[in-house]
Amino acid sequence: MRPGAVILGLTAEPETLVERVLGQARKEGTGAARPLLAGDPVARMRSLQDVRGELYRRADITIITENMSPAAVAQRAEQAVRDRATAGAVPDLSIGTPIERSDLYIKRGVRSLVGILARERWPRSRRCWIVTDDNVAQYWLTETASALREADFDLREFVVPAGEESKSLAQLSHLLDGMTTSGVSRSDVVVALGGGMVGDLAGLAAAVCLRGLSLVQMPTSLLAMVDSSVGGKTGINTDGGKNMVGAFYQPGLVLIDPDFLGTLPDAEYRSGMAEVIKHAWIQPSTPLASGQLMEQLNRLASLDPIADDAAVEIVRSNVRTKHSVVQADERESGLRMILNFGHTAGHAIEADGYRYRHGEAVALGMLAAAHIAASMDLIGGDSVQALAEMIERAGLPTRLNGSIGTVLDNMRSDKKNVAGVQRWILPSTNGGVVIRDDVERQAVVNALAAIGGS
Numbered sequence: 139m140r141p142g143a144v145i146l147g148l149t150a151e152p153e154t155l156v157e158r159v160l161g162q163a164r165k166e167g168t169g170a171a172r173p174l175l176a177g178d179p180v181a182r183m184r185s186l187q188d189v190r191g192e193l194y195r196r197a198d199i200t201i202i203t204e205n206m207s208p209a210a211v212a213q214r215a216e217q218a219v220r221d222r223a224t225a226g227a228v229p230d231l232s233i234g235t236p237i238e239r240s241d242l243y244i245k246r247g248v249r250s251l252v253g254i255l256a257r258e259r260w261p262r263s264r265r266c267w268i269v270t271d272d273n274v275a276q277y278w279l280t281e282t283a284s285a286l287r288e289a290d291f292d293l294r295e296f297v298v299p300a301g302e303e304s305k306s307l308a309q310l311s312h313l314l315d316g317m318t319t320s321g322v323s324r325s326d327v328v329v330a331l332g333g334g335m336v337g338d339l340a341g342l343a344a345a346v347c348l349r350g351l352s353l354v355q356m357p358t359s360l361l362a363m364v365d366s367s368v369g370g371k372t373g374i375n376t377d378g379g380k381n382m383v384g385a386f387y388q389p390g391l392v393l394i395d396p397d398f399l400g401t402l403p404d405a406e407y408r409s410g411m412a413e414v415i416k417h418a419w420i421q422p423s424t425p426l427a428s429g430q431l432m433e434q435l436n437r438l439a440s441l442d443p444i445a446d447d448a449a450v451e452i453v454r455s456n457v458r459t460k461h462s463v464v465q466a467d468e469r470e471s472g473l474r475m476i477l478n479f480g481h482t483a484g485h486a487i488e489a490d491g492y493r494y495r496h497g498e499a500v501a502l503g504m505l506a507a508a509h510i511a512a513s514m515d516l517i518g519g520d521s522v523q524a525l526a527e528m529i530e531r532a533g534l535p536t537r538l539n540g541s542i543g544t545v546l547d548n549m550r551s552d553k554k555n556v557a558g559v560q561r562w563i564l565p566s567t568n569g570g571v572v573i574r575d576d577v578e579r580q581a582v583v584n585a586l587a588a589i590g591g592s
């Protein structure tokens with residue numbers, strides 16, 4: 139049925155449901171013929187609800203029918219479906235997981251629907267915890283908070299300092315202490331309003347608080363829209379490296395509103411372009427197997443995120459690309475590793491004092507991987523040149539200002555190493571990428587030197 143269909147769920151307390159079922163049976167004169175409710179009918183109903191809960195949770199709109207006549211329920215359902223159609227709120231994509239379903243919306247203005255969509259999805263929720271950073275807060279917090287208040291959520295706000303340093307155990311513990319000492323309950327919702335830093339931090343808090351709260355990702359940076367908000371990876375950094383502590387945890391809702399890009403600083407926009415370029419290079423190896431993103435990128439020398447609807451299309455293509463990979467391999471046991479193109483060296487470059495933005499480090503990491511691939515005859519020098527030009531056109535660095543030794547040291551402690559072996563995602567001649575764990579140390583040193591490392 140998905141995507142495009144609206145699934146309606148009707149529910150009530152077990153006592154009410156038993157009363158209705160037995161009342162109906164009495165009316166029909168089949169009072170005894172309810173084997174599923176034999177024994178203690180309310181307890182049986184509760185356990186049926188538990189067993190079937192996963193399916194019921196897939197509903198887009200859930201109506202609690204307590205004290206409502208069938209006519210009133212029908213009216214409410216009609217209204218809810220109509221409101222939704224008017225708002226154009228039909229998910230673009232869904233990722234199904236055993237526990238929850240993740241619905242992704244990509245649309246200008248979808249941010250204003252956060253209250254409606256969260257309320258429909260979690261009708262019994264009382265409280266909502268918004269996590270954001272102090273840059274994003276000044277532009278978008280008031281508006282987001284009122285959309286949630288209008289949907290009857292009791293709000294609590296956490297504004298953490300902007301910057302990668304906040305993706306820390308200290309901030310995680312600040313959030314968790316704040317939530318657990320202020321009466322957090324299992325039905326609460328966490329809204330991550332911000333870039334990848336906020337998404338990763340708030341996502342992890344949602345994953346571990348009371349063993350899992352509902353989560354909404356509202357990505358505000360290009361990087362978070364095209365990459366980090368999709369796929370359910372959350373995490374924080376430790377002294378041992380980037381993303382060393384984390385969890386796979388799917389958000390129930392991902393609301394991608396390109397209008398957020400209107401306040402994103404230019405350097406951050408460019409940083410996000412690195413993940414767009416990454417997706418363009420890996421796309422032939424994804425289940426979508428197309429070169430559409432590369433074409434889109436080549437057609438556009440530069441993008442104006444506000445005026446240019448092409449930017450919305452690019453976001454859409456990226457989300458589809460990432461979604462196709464994540465759906466095929468949610469836990470990163472195989473295919474999903476190709477999303478790490480540029481990240482083997484990129485993370486190590488980023489972790490060297492966090493002088494480069496994530497996207498800038500990934501751009502350098504992709505270029506290093508291309509040099510390695512060329513040295514292994516996987517691609518020609520012309521492909522390395524094409525990648526370098528694309529990176530340059532996006533306003534990203536092509537020269538590494540840093541020490542090769544430090545990058546190599548950081549790579550040694552990368553959590554993606556398996557039994558001490560480094561895994562590389564390398565571009566290949568026929569388009570797309572290959573996964574290799576037989577890259578010689580000297581090839582890495584040469585590649586880092588080729589991009590300017592000293």
Ligand SMILES: NC(=O)c1ccc[n+]([C@@H]2O[C@H](COP(=O)([O-])OP(=O)(O)OC[C@H]3O[C@@H](n4cnc5c(N)ncnc54)[C@H](O)[C@@H]3O)[C@@H](O)[C@H]2O)c1
Pocket residue numbers: 271272273274277300301302305332333334335336338358359360361362365366367368369370371372373380381398399400401402403406409410496497
């Ligand atoms: N979970 C994943 O799958 C995944 C994937 C890729 C990257 N990441 C992580 O994402 C992080 C990088 O994400 P990022 O580049 O978005 O960094 P970020 O969240 O630090 O945002 C970058 C800067 O832009 C500001 N900003 C964001 N949106 C804004 C807006 N609309 N208006 C004004 N300012 C805005 C932020 O305040 C910050 O100063 C890294 O921690 C990286 O490890 C995670």
